[in-house]
Amino acid sequence: MKKIWNISLAVALFVGGVYVYADEDEREHARPMQSKPLSKQDQSAAALYKKECSACHMAYQPEFLPKRSWDKTMKGLDNHFGTDATMDLADTSTVQNYLMTYASKNERITDMKGAVALRISQTPHFVREHREVTKKMITQPAVKSIANCNACHTKAEAGSYREREINIPNHGRWE
Amino acid sequence: MKYLSVLLMLSMSLMGASPEVEQYMKELLSAAKAENKSFTGFDAARGKEIFISTHIGKQGKPMSCTTCHTVNLGNSGKNSLTGKVIEPLSPRVNPQRLTRVKEVKKWLKRNFVDVYAREGTAQEKGDVLTYIQKN
Numbered sequence: 645m646k647k648i649w650n651i652s653l654a655v656a657l658f659v660g661g662v663y664v665y666a667d668e669d670e671r672e673h674a675r676p677m678q679s680k681p682l683s684k685q686d687q688s689a690a691a692l693y694k695k696e697c698s699a700c701h702m703a704y705q706p707e708f709l710p711k712r713s714w715d716k717t718m719k720g721l722d723n724h725f726g727t728d729a730t731m732d733l734a735d736t737s738t739v740q741n742y743l744m745t746y747a748s749k750n751e752r753i754t755d756m757k758g759a760v761a762l763r764i765s766q767t768p769h770f771v772r773e774h775r776e777v778t779k780k781m782i783t784q785p786a787v788k789s790i791a792n793c794n795a796c797h798t799k800a801e802a803g804s805y806r807e808r809e810i811n812i813p814n815h816g817r818w819e
Numbered sequence: 820m821k822y823l824s825v826l827l828m829l830s831m832s833l834m835g836a837s838p839e840v841e842q843y844m845k846e847l848l849s850a851a852k853a854e855n856k857s858f859t860g861f862d863a864a865r866g867k868e869i870f871i872s873t874h875i876g877k878q879g880k881p882m883s884c885t886t887c888h889t890v891n892l893g894n895s896g897k898n899s900l901t902g903k904v905i906e907p908l909s910p911r912v913n914p915q916r917l918t919r920v921k922e923v924k925k926w927l928k929r930n931f932v933d934v935y936a937r938e939g940t941a942q943e944k945g946d947v948l949t950y951i952q953k954n
Contacts, residue, residue, distance in 0.1 A: 701901045726878045727900055728932040731925055788902040 689742040696731055696739055698801075702794045705803050706746035708764040710754045714743035717762055725762075765790045777812075786813035837918040844948060850941035858942060866950025869943055874935050882934045884947075892954040909954050917952060 682690065697703045706714065718740040721729045730736075748754050753769040754761065761767050765774075774790070782790050793800040799809045810818040844861075851858050871890060876882030888896040892909040910916040917923060927947075931939040939947070 700898055701903055722932075723877075725900070728877065728929040730929065732921070785902075792902060 686742075686745075689738050692735060693739050693742045696735060700727070700729070701791060702801050704764060704793070706743045707748050708770075709748060709761060709767070710751070711744050711747040712760050713754070713762060714740070714747055716760050718743065720762075763791070781812050781815055784814060839920045840917050840923060840948075843920045843923065844945060847941045847945040847948075851945055854941055861942075861945040861949040863946070863950045863953050866946035866948070869939075869947045870950055876934045877932055877936050884930065884934055886934075887930075892951060908951055910952060911954070917948065923948070 693706075694703045717724070718736060721731070721736070731739075754767055756767065764770055777790075777796075781787065781796075787795040793805075796810055796812045797805050798811050799806070807818055812818065848861070851861075870884045870888075873881045873883045882899075886899045887905060888908050893907050893912045895907055896905040897903070898905055906915075907913045908916055910918075927944050928938055931937065931943070
């Protein structure tokens with residue numbers, strides 16, 4: 645299971661990102677992306693995504709959800725998890741294109757049996773990966789919500805989710 | 820000349836707003852006059868009331884601007900929905916604030932909807948910006 649995440653992340657293109665993959669015996673490695681350099685336009689779209697979608701929480705990596713999820717999210721920003729996250733039309737379409745370009749293409753990790761996941765934390769694969777994480781670890785004030793990836797994954801904002809980088813507040817390292 | 824520009828910078832920092840935001844305030848002023856014949860000008864005291872009073876917001880729950888920004892604009896706040904820290908709103912403490920019209924418009928639209936379950940009027944926006952500028 646672990647491997648599926650890692651492969652989908654390794655395929656991802658993210659500016660300056662470092663992604664994780666595990667080999668057969670589950671040892672983890674990080675390797676810099678072998679990505680082609682981004683065009684000027686892509687760079688500015690990435691910067692806009694980062695700025696706009698990190699105003700209220702960290703900017704989640706687009707690779708965690710499929711196109712249909714991002715499409716639905718971007719069409720519903722006026723009621724985004726109970727808040728208004730609208731921006732002007734030009735910025736909305738730049739961010740939408742960016743998300744669509746880097747969305748997950750791996751059906752196995754994002755399949756919702758016909759339903760469209762708006763939350764990464766709803767996808768069955770995510771739920772499985774986090775089954776040992778207790779409710780208490782999540783609801784404590786220092787974490788507050790499972791959506792606060794960076795409260796536990798110390799390098800989440802850089803796109804790295806290795807086990808040894810996990811540090812759960814008031815609980816400690818995971819290994 | 821030198822004195823003049825120093826003076827200009829000083830008075831700009833006292834106003835706590837950039838030329839583009841000052842221009843936006845002028846636009847709000849004419850829009851407020853058009854909305855309300857008896858309107859005579861923006862008022863920081865009315866702005867404070869807009870900022871600290873509680874309303875039933877978008878989520879159907881009591882909410883106020885201070886829920887996220889706290890009552891002291893010089894302090895950092897916290898997004899009540901996500902827990903993310905919000906840098907101080909006061910332009911005096913945080914010189915980035917009220918410098919870009921695009922940001923100001925975007926957040927006033929979002930935040931009025933969150934707190935008042937509707938957009939703000941030109942007068943409300945001008946009043947609350949006047950209050951923020953002075954704090």
